[in-house]
Amino acid sequence: MRTRRLLAALALGLPSVLLLGCVAGAVSEEPTADPETPAVECEEGEPLSQAFDNGSAWTMCWQVQEDVGLLLTDIGFAPTGDDTIPILESLAIAQLEVPYDDGERLTNDITEAGFGSGRMQTLTETECVGERIATAVPNVGDGTYGKSPVREVLCSEVVDDGLGYRSSDGALVADRRQSWQLGSISKVGWYEYVAQYAFGSDGTISPSLGATGDISPLDFTDEEHGWPVGEGDHDHAASHSHNAVWRAHWALGATGDLRAEQYDATETGEHGSESPILDGTLTEIAHPTTLEWENRRWWRVLSPSVENADGHPISYEIDIDGTDSFAFSEDQHDHGDEAGYDVAFTNADECQLFATHNGRECGAGVLDFVADSAEDPLRDIVSWVAVGFHHVVRDEDQSPMDTHWQGFTLLPRDLTAQRVGIPSGREDVNGIPEDSIWRQGEDDE
Numbered sequence: 001m002r003t004r005r006l007l008a009a010l011a012l013g014l015p016s017v018l019l020l021g022c023v024a025g026a027v028s029e030e031p032t033a034d035p036e037t038p039a040v041e042c043e044e045g046e047p048l049s050q051a052f053d054n055g056s057a058w059t060m061c062w063q064v065q066e067d068v069g070l071l072l073t074d075i076g077f078a079p080t081g082d083d084t085i086p087i088l089e090s091l092a093i094a095q096l097e098v099p100y101d102d103g104e105r106l107t108n109d110i111t112e113a114g115f116g117s118g119r120m121q122t123l124t125e126t127e128c129v130g131e132r133i134a135t136a137v138p139n140v141g142d143g144t145y146g147k148s149p150v151r152e153v154l155c156s157e158v159v160d161d162g163l164g165y166r167s168s169d170g171a172l173v174a175d176r177r178q179s180w181q182l183g184s185i186s187k188v189g190w191y192e193y194v195a196q197y198a199f200g201s202d203g204t205i206s207p208s209l210g211a212t213g214d215i216s217p218l219d220f221t222d223e224e225h226g227w228p229v230g231e232g233d234h235d236h237a238a239s240h241s242h243n244a245v246w247r248a249h250w251a252l253g254a255t256g257d258l259r260a261e262q263y264d265a266t267e268t269g270e271h272g273s274e275s276p277i278l279d280g281t282l283t284e285i286a287h288p289t290t291l292e293w294e295n296r297r298w299w300r301v302l303s304p305s306v307e308n309a310d311g312h313p314i315s316y317e318i319d320i321d322g323t324d325s326f327a328f329s330e331d332q333h334d335h336g337d338e339a340g341y342d343v344a345f346t347n348a349d350e351c352q353l354f355a356t357h358n359g360r361e362c363g364a365g366v367l368d369f370v371a372d373s374a375e376d377p378l379r380d381i382v383s384w385v386a387v388g389f390h391h392v393v394r395d396e397d398q399s400p401m402d403t404h405w406q407g408f409t410l411l412p413r414d415l416t417a418q419r420v421g422i423p424s425g426r427e428d429v430n431g432i433p434e435d436s437i438w439r440q441g442e443d444d445e
């Protein structure tokens with residue numbers, strides 16, 4: 001059904017107000033005449049697609065892997081009236097470290113346990129009010145031994161995501177934002193993790209991790225390292241971090257020929273007639289590296305050879321404000337003070353899959369990957385996004401624990417020359433308006 005809706009949107013041949021001239025050449029798959037044939041072919045399993053009320057649509061492939069759990073690949077977005085633009089080659093969680101503040105425990109939940117296999121939970125209508133999609137999930141490991149029963153493990157749900165836009169300058173235009181949420185639940189120890197990927201009708205991608213289940217009954221400690229959750233000043237549940245890293249391999253219509261940039265707006269110390277002057281700068285990230293977040297800083301991955309109708313390179317911004325930054329433990333110790341980062345960029349390498357405990361000869365983790373390729377040009381770009389959450393347990397966490405969330409946003413920046421889904425009457429708004437005083441200034445010259 002979802003496929004049909006997408007193809008219907010594509011087949012409508014909506015007026016091409018967003019002429020992504022160059023993008024058209026980068027489209028990998030043309031929609032076919034057969035309405036049952038999806039717009040993307042998957043190496044494994046059936047593709048997923050979802051169209052929105054504004055006419056935009058997402059397509060992708062998915063599979064369940066023993067370690068990372070939900071792996072999304074061939075992720076493409078079709079802005080309203082346009083062909084599908086390949087956005088990401090792949091997206092998955094790449095590690096989840098849980099170090100306890102008393103120093104007595106650290107788990108690596110992806111590489112030691114894994115979100116797939118028997119840890120991935122069959123969903124019921126309480127956890128998933130949308131469509132529950134089944135696939136064969138091995139009971140043990142990768143399925144080489146034992147059985148792989150077909151179970152409903154993927155939740156696909158379109159939700160109302162609040163006000164998308166409103167403008168009453170002239171005739172009122174307003175619309176809701178919709179979000180297509182894909183998620184699975186994996187039980188690792190006492191925690192139950194929700195791996196969720198939300199795809200917006202505006203082109204945003206929001207990977208997030210929810211944690212519920214129960215606090216560890218083995219990890220109680222003293223008052224310096226925990227919080228009393230029993231009666232009185234007793235039963236201090238150990239504080240701990242949930243340190244997640246996601247791996248995103250970029251496509252942007254030109255896999256292997258991309259660039260990365262860091263944006264900073266810095267205070268100059270000077271004032272204009274009314275406000276402090278800030279200088280905005282873009283710095284190319286020329287080589288694999290690790291970077292830390294600061295106020296007014298973001299990163300983007302762009303496609304120099306693919307432009308939108310305004311002639312701007314299409315790109316996606318990585319937004320991670322408000323995270324509890326963290327330094328990696330264990331096998332990244334030998335990198336010393338450099339062990340912390342919020343975002344890292346490397347070139348894609350199929351051997352480099354996990355942020356830590358990668359367990360392969362190409363390196364133990366991101367810091368090794370970066371150190372070993374620090375002189376290489378950055379082209380086939382993988383972003384490693386590290387988002388920490390320091391969990392000081394509350395009385396409300398038992399029992400079960402209130403779900404707590406952490407994540408980040410990938411935001412389209414100049415993917416289209418104007419907004420996705422332009423309301424009637426706003427088609428011509430692009431740059432300085434005709435009646436602006438800036439235009440009048442031009443006329444006087």
Ligand SMILES: [Cu+2]
Nearest residue numbers: 211240242391
């Ligand atoms: Cu926790």
